[in-house]
Amino acid sequence: MESNETNYGEDANNSQSESDIKDPAKLAESLIKEAITKCIDPVTNCDLVSLGMVDTVDVHMGVAEVEILVPCQVEAYSNTKELEQIITTSLIDTGMVGQVKFKYSPMTEAEKDDFILQLETAYRGKNQLKDSTRIIAISSGKGGVGKSSVSTNIAIALSLMGYRVGLLDADVYGFSIPNMLGPGAEPIVVGNSVIPARAHKINFVSAGLFADDDQPIIWRGPMLHKALEQFLANVMWCEPDFLVVDMPPGTGDVALSIASLIPDAEFYVVTTPQKSAESVAQRSAIAARQLKLPLRGVIENMSFFEGDDGKKYELFGAGGGRQLADHLGVKLLGQIPLIPDLRTGSDIGTPITISNPSSAASTEFGKIADAIVQLGPAKKRLQALKVR
Numbered sequence: 001m002e003s004n005e006t007n008y009g010e011d012a013n014n015s016q017s018e019s020d021i022k023d024p025a026k027l028a029e030s031l032i033k034e035a036i037t038k039c040i041d042p043v044t045n046c047d048l049v050s051l052g053m054v055d056t057v058d059v060h061m062g063v064a065e066v067e068i069l070v071p072c073q074v075e076a077y078s079n080t081k082e083l084e085q086i087i088t089t090s091l092i093d094t095g096m097v098g099q100v101k102f103k104y105s106p107m108t109e110a111e112k113d114d115f116i117l118q119l120e121t122a123y124r125g126k127n128q129l130k131d132s133t134r135i136i137a138i139s140s141g142k143g144g145v146g147k148s149s150v151s152t153n154i155a156i157a158l159s160l161m162g163y164r165v166g167l168l169d170a171d172v173y174g175f176s177i178p179n180m181l182g183p184g185a186e187p188i189v190v191g192n193s194v195i196p197a198r199a200h201k202i203n204f205v206s207a208g209l210f211a212d213d214d215q216p217i218i219w220r221g222p223m224l225h226k227a228l229e230q231f232l233a234n235v236m237w238c239e240p241d242f243l244v245v246d247m248p249p250g251t252g253d254v255a256l257s258i259a260s261l262i263p264d265a266e267f268y269v270v271t272t273p274q275k276s277a278e279s280v281a282q283r284s285a286i287a288a289r290q291l292k293l294p295l296r297g298v299i300e301n302m303s304f305f306e307g308d309d310g311k312k313y314e315l316f317g318a319g320g321g322r323q324l325a326d327h328l329g330v331k332l333l334g335q336i337p338l339i340p341d342l343r344t345g346s347d348i349g350t351p352i353t354i355s356n357p358s359s360a361a362s363t364e365f366g367k368i369a370d371a372i373v374q375l376g377p378a379k380k381r382l383q384a385l386k387v388r
């Protein structure tokens with residue numbers, strides 16, 4: 001019976017020698033080695049073998065058993081599905097394997113240190129927002145207008161366009177991103193470093209991932225600043241193209257912190273079509289301007305409801321988004337309809353851009369994401385960046 005075990009923990013050198021090519025068993029082994037070396041960890045965007053996450057691959061009668069090492073307790077590792085999909089596709093594509101089974105083990109402390117070292121080497125240190133990472137802060141002076149729903153769906157829309165996207169829930173007291181993206185995703189804490197949680201191909205971090213649901217967070221201003229600083233500096237964001245930041249309602253401490261930590265964060269204001277909402281929503285824009293943060297656009301949410309009769313009902317009035325955009329001298333990037341599925345999707349952790357990509361709301365989120373890409377990065381200002 002043919003059986004091959006390759007130990008990656010000891011030997012990550014995968015070159016294919018001439019003698020391998022002549023021997024079918026050796027050829028199979030080297031093809032499998034090559035395939036596994038090409039597998040990229042979706043969270044960190046580094047290859048699994050370099051990260052020390054592949055221990056052994058044992059192939060027996062066309063069935064591959066892959067032993068994965070994770071930098072946390074096995075039960076706490078929540079990213080198995082995407083990882084298994086990547087490895088399975090890669091191994092089956094060799095034509096040498098018909099089925100792939102997985103076994104997980106925790107890394108030793110020394111292996112965890114190596115894992116972090118690999119990441120720090122790959123990304124030149126801890127601070128992992130690259131110069132070209134665009135920070136998209138979704139804000140509004142008004143609560144409940146849909147900032148978190150817009151942040152989540154725009155993050156997904158950008159990711160569907162092929163960008164690597166991080167989502168930072170800066171609403172430290174009123175976090176909602178973990179629920180919206182789906183409970184169950186966990187970050188990994190190794191020493192002082194945090195590997196983001198991941199859901200729907202988005203890396204994200206939220207105070208909600210570190211707090212018990214029923215415990216109120218009572219951090220004051222300086223602690224809030226510290227928390228945001230840690231979210232930016234200690235989290236291994238692994239150089240995303242976009243970091244979407246879900247801002248809390250209002251114009252307070254978080255905007256100040258963002259302004260001092262990432263002065264080139266781009267501000268986008270969410271409002272509803274109501275005229276009265278527009279005047280409250282714009283306060284966050286005015287605060288952003290006072291803090292010299294680039295204000296890039298307005299997004300109108302809950303613009304209309306389309307009945308079964310095809311008629312559009314403007315339940316919250318009309319014109320608020322356009323008026324605010326004109327007032328601020330920026331573009332109105334889109335008008336998202338009121339869709340019951342958008343709310344239920346948020347409640348069950350499956351955003352509408354995932355559950356129904358062809359819905360009117362998803363199309364509009366795609367259009368807004370595209371408009372953000374088209375806007376290009378804001379002009380850099382000469383200011384000491386604290387976290388990158």
Ligand SMILES: Nc1ncnc2c1ncn2[C@@H]1O[C@H](COP(=O)(O)OP(=O)(O)OP(=O)(O)O)[C@@H](O)[C@H]1O
Nearest residue numbers: 143144145146147148149249337338339342343346
């Ligand atoms: N276009 C929409 N259609 C239907 N429901 C929506 C829409 N946008 C948002 N909602 C729902 O409205 C509620 C408030 O939305 P969300 O939490 O995104 O607002 P927010 O501005 O982040 O609130 P907060 O100020 O509390 O942070 C949620 O239940 C959400 O599912």
Ligand SMILES: [Mg+2]
Nearest residue numbers: 147148171176
């Ligand atoms: Mg919110």
